[in-house]
Amino acid sequence: MAAVDPGRRDFALGRFGLPMLAAVFHGSGWRYEGTLRENIERVAHADAGLVPGSQAAVLLEDVQRLLHSALSDDAVTALWRAASGRWNDDDEFDADGRTWLGRIAEVSRARLKNVDPVYVPHVSPARTQTAEAVLREVRQSAPELTDRTEHTGAPALRSAVPALEECVTHVDPDLGFRLLLQILCTCDVTISEARRARFESIGERLGYSDDHIDDRLPDSPW
Structure with missing residues (x-):
């Protein structure tokens, strides 16, 4: 089994x-x-x-x-x-x-x-090899999340980018990347083909399935 x-x-x-x-x-x-x-x-x-x-x-x-x-x-x-x-x-x-x-x-x-009564919960090794690539995407998303913050006044969004940066650098780039995708999705951020390709490349390096990025974020018209 x-x-x-x-x-x-x-x-x-x-x-x-x-x-x-x-x-x-x-x-x-x-x-x-x-x-x-x-x-x-x-x-x-x-x-x-x-x-x-x-x-x-x-x-x-x-x-x-x-x-x-x-x-x-x-x-x-x-x-x-x-x-x-x-x-x-x-x-x-x-x-x-x-x-x-x-x-x-x-x-x-x-x-x-x-x-599984004999299973002992444990944490797998952090996927640090993607840290730089994920951190770049987090920082590139800062203006979009800042703009959304100005419309909502939400403290959670105002703190999202620095919290994501900390997550990527001090916790796990994989978790930080997945949270970034989810936050962009929640904020209805559209992404370009080039950006989607970068996301897919990071996802491939992390071992995600081919459809992890698909149908998550709307495409930009340019």
């Missing part, structure tokens, strides 16, 4: 881990899908065609990287709220990003214990 691998990146449905959960909590639709725990379970249990526990393992890895990182609590909260589009929400459940990540970790561990 194949083993659960928290370092797996070739998910055929594109996004995975924390960015996938951020997409679930975007907008108000999640409230009709169940409780906070049930919505986390939607991602942690989404293993159709995969080794049971695969989604929970990568989600837990993302969470552990941020929980145990040197990033400030404000930066962790900003990353989550920017990625999920919860820029000015009054809900308190994720106002403290690290406490919220702890709840996600609890659900993920319960899923893993249920499907």
